[in-house]
Amino acid sequence: MNTQQPYxxxxxxxxxxxxxxxxxxxxxxxxxxxxxxxxxxxxxxxMNLGSGKDLDEYGEVPYHLIDLVEPGHDYSLFHYQRDFFASYQHICQRQQLPIMVGGTGLYIDAITQNYALHEVAINHPLREQLAELTLEQLQTKLLELKSNQHNHTDLLVRPRLVRAIEIAMAEQQPQPAPEYPAINPLILGVQWPRSELRARITARLKERFNQGMLEEVESLHTQGVSYERLEFFGLEYRLVARHLKGELSYNDMFQKLNSQIHQFAKRQDTWFRKMQRRGDTIHWLNAHGDLLEQANELLSHCRWADSK
Structure with missing residues (x-):
């Protein structure tokens, strides 16, 4: 990050x-x-409760990159980067402050590190070949193509494995990538003690089920989203789908899901530490203090592009 340039x-x-x-x-x-x-x-x-959209929190605040496509639609990191910069440029033209909010480290990096990405179409002949391989054989093939896997779920769920192999093979034939504006981000992080974060995760999961997350997944399947496709989305959608298929009791499903979300949070922290090792500055806010006050204190000392 170039701190000489305005954020x-x-x-x-x-x-x-x-x-x-x-x-x-x-x-x-x-x-x-x-x-x-x-x-x-x-x-x-x-996919509202399972993905934690929390749309009621936004109120009158405009938001982007939510509810873009149907669950059966293939949406890649390439599409995200393309759609992000389209929205970003419109926000800047309106002289509003663009605020990226989320926990998917790969999506954050694709923007802040300006990944050179290409659109990868579905390769039907390749998929026919891969359909004959076992899960273990697919895992081996992906790791041979790309040993450094950023997404652990890609190794566990067959549809994700197939898509990851498809993308990895296409990347062996590089093409010119779109050019996007350089990003100089101010990065703020919300940090909790691990024991407290675990309690928050469990409480939030219970609340989501009380709000109807099981019914949400059941409705998606009724509307035509296959169980295999639900597996692709991981975590809540994968394990609730297995419960709906009768493979897991409700209690087993909840316990496994709770444990896996805790593990997911650890992987998120690992990604953020990797960002810091790379040289990114993350200003960690103390969750026990006033987050808004801490954030505003940091913003008050920063120079922003277009006088933001």
Missing amino acids: NLLVILGPTASGKTGLGVALARQHQGEILSADSRQVYRG
């Missing part, structure tokens, strides 16, 4: 259930901002 994107990151959305919305209200979601599942319509 042109505010990033609010943190693990799941950390309260980053509420902070992002509060800052947007105070600073004429608009939210850009950085969540890999919130782009899908109908």
Whole structure:
């Protein structure tokens, strides 16, 4: 990050259930901002409770990159980067403050590191070949193509494995990537003690089930989203689908899901530490203090592009 240049994107990151959305919305209200979601599942319509959209928090604050496509639609990191910069440029043209909020580290990096990405179409002949391989054989093939896997779920769920192999093979034939504006982000992180974050995750999961998350997944399947496709979305959608198929009792499903979300939060923290090792500055906010006050104190000392 070039600190000599004015900042042109505010990033609010943190693990799941950390309260980053509420902070992002509060800052947007105070600073004429608009939210850009950085969540890999919130782009899908109908996936509300399972992806933690928390749309009721936004109120009058404009938001982007949520509810873009149907769950059966293939939406890649390439599409996210393309759609992000389209929204970003419109926000800047309106002289509003772009605020990226989310916990999907890969999506954040794709923007702040300006990944050179290409659109990868479905390769039907390749998929026919891969259909004959076992899960273990697919895992081996992907790791041979790309040993450094950023997404652990890609190794566990067959549809994700197939798509990851498809993309990895296409990347062996590089093409010119679109050119996007350089991003100089101010990154704020919401940090909780691990024991407290675990309690927040469990409480939030219980609340989601009380609000109807099981019924949400059941409705998606009734509307034509296959169980295999639900597996693709991981975590809540994968395990609730297995419960609906009769493979897990409700209690087993809840316990496994709770444990896996805790593990997911650890992987998010690992990604954020990797960002810091790379040289990114993350200003961690103390969750026991006033998050908005801490954030505003940092913003008051920063120079922003277009006088933001």
